[in-house]
Amino acid sequence: MFAARQSFNLLQKRAFSASASQASKVAVLGAAGGIGQPLSLLLKLNPRVSELALYDIRGGPGVAADLSHINTNSTVTGYNPDAAGLSDCLKDSEIILIPAGVPRKPGMTRDDLFNTNASIVRDLAKAAADAAPKAHVLVIANPVNSTVPIVAEVYKSKGVYDPKRLFGVTTLDVVRASRFISQVQKTDPAGEKVTVVGGHSGVTIVPLLSQSNHPSISGETRDALVNRIQFGGDEVVKAKDGAGSATLSMAMAGARFAESLLRAAQGEKGVTEPTFVESPLYKDQGVDFFASQVELGPNGAEKIHPIGKVSEYEQGLIDKCLGELKKNIQKGVDFVKSNP
Ligand SMILES: NC(=O)C1=CN([C@@H]2O[C@H](COP(=O)(O)OP(=O)(O)OC[C@H]3O[C@@H](n4cnc5c(N)ncnc54)[C@H](O)[C@@H]3O)[C@@H](O)[C@H]2O)C=CC1
Ligand SMILES: O=C([O-])CC(=O)C(=O)O
Structure with a gap:
């Protein structure tokens, strides 16, 4: 317990001493979900992140308001799908994490998620290619073996594909x-x-x-x-x-x-x-x-x-x-x- 508190204090100290020259905006798409929430929490505790942008089809602003009270230096903003929510969330991001999509139930394979998640990932990739074509894209949504090629094809179709900036998270x-x-x-x-x-x-x-x-x-x-x-x-x-x-x-x-x-x-x-x-x-x-x-x-x-x-x-x-x-x-x- 003591050790855990010590390392948490250290993390907080590092957070407050992170230099402004290392400003890094990180966006999470699907931020109100089972992965999105704890992932956003860990990013809020990361002193290398200066700005956290949280998007979900529902619940993004609520998660953002909650995390924004944590006393680390980064700003946190939540976005809804209305108006320019998604593109505002993505703009100027250095890293975009995509945990948006449905998870498995017992008896399903990851490939069984394809029919639902393929179009979710395709649409988010389109928005990312338009708003932040140079960001690193980290695909978490399953089936990763197929969703990563989906993002690649979308970026190719928009002429902005850089294979060095697209990652399936394994x-x-x-x-x-x-x-x-x-x-x-x-x-x-x-x-x-x-x-x-x-x-x-x-x-x-x-x-x-x-x-x-x-x-x-x-x-x-x-x-x-x-x-x-x-x-x-x-x-x-x-x-x-x-x-x-x-x-x-x-x-x-x-x-x-x-x-x-x-x-x-x-x-x-x-x-x-x-x-x-x-x-x-x-x-x-x-x-x-x-x-x-x-x-x-x-x-x-x-x-x-x-x-x-x-x-x-x-x-x-x-x-x-x-x-x-x-x-x-x-x-x-x-x-x-x-x-x-
Ligand atoms: N790469 C990996 O190692 C792993 C991948 N996964 C995958 O991650 C995905 C998410 O899992 P969970 O967080 O547990 O699911 P979840 O259902 O708890 O959360 C998904 C979130 O995505 C949101 N969402 C749905 N459509 C969206 C859209 N078009 N735009 C923005 N947000 C949208 C939902 O509102 C929800 O908040 C699943 O596909 C799961 O299979 C899960 C574990 C490990
Ligand atoms: O098993 C799933 O469906 C989620 C996942 O990708 C993992 O836990 O490795």
Whole structure:
């Protein structure tokens, strides 16, 4: 408790000493939702954020008023869909996070969300491309494997696509991977770094345990761990029993990714995060987007790291991933072509 209070005080102190030259406006679209609210809270506590702009089809101003009483320096403004609400929210943003969209219920796959979320993401992408074409766009709404290509197609159609500034947020997969492996190995998760590549659903999530601190994990232990990382989202969907999917852990993961981008934008070198981006790694196999470790810089994705050495077992997982991923990506591209 004492340690938690100490680190919170430290965070507050840093908030008050953040320099004005580091002004960064961050917009959250879907800010009143299960992810949007705790994500906005974490961003309000981040001293690198100077202005927080919160948009939702309902409830944005309420969440903003609540957060605006927190005694950190950033301003918080809420926006409704009326008048120029969305474009005012987006204007001058450096980062746009998109958790807008419906979550899963038990028995559903992420792809089952496509019919509802594809058009939500397409419309928000249109507004973002018009109002803040240079912002970094962080797509959280599922199915990420398809919603990221949707944003890319919208930006292309408006002539403003920069692949270095579009990211599918897969941070939760590595957050889970490090937690789950620490539970098996009885270690501190803070020291466990597990690379997870591919996409963000079921078999497209490929943990590379051979590159972790525990490369010798094998047999049933390995299989169970890989399965738990691939289907970790289902655990939460089942436990919430119809009330949605991961929100709090996702908020932490999204805030971590935004913080990494801001650190990189503010000049820090060597900042890397795993993320689903347009990638050369498997383009020769017709897979244009792929998540891997990416070095971030002021202009976004500076360097896409190669996968590195993988075991035969992991190569099998990657092969399975690529087939599914290719279909998911194509579905997003086709959607925008037929529903511009
Ligand atoms: N990338 C990832 O790792 C994860 C992604 N997700 C996804 O994030 C999305 C959001 O999940 P939750 O926050 O739990 O859902 P939620 O239903 O609690 O919140 C969604 C919010 O979006 C808003 N919204 C709907 N249409 C909108 C529009 N056109 N413009 C602006 N706001 C709009 C709703 O009013 C609501 O406040 C889901 O698609 C979910 O599958 C969830 C967890 C992890
Ligand atoms: O499982 C879901 O539907 C939400 C999600 O993407 C995750 O928790 O990884």
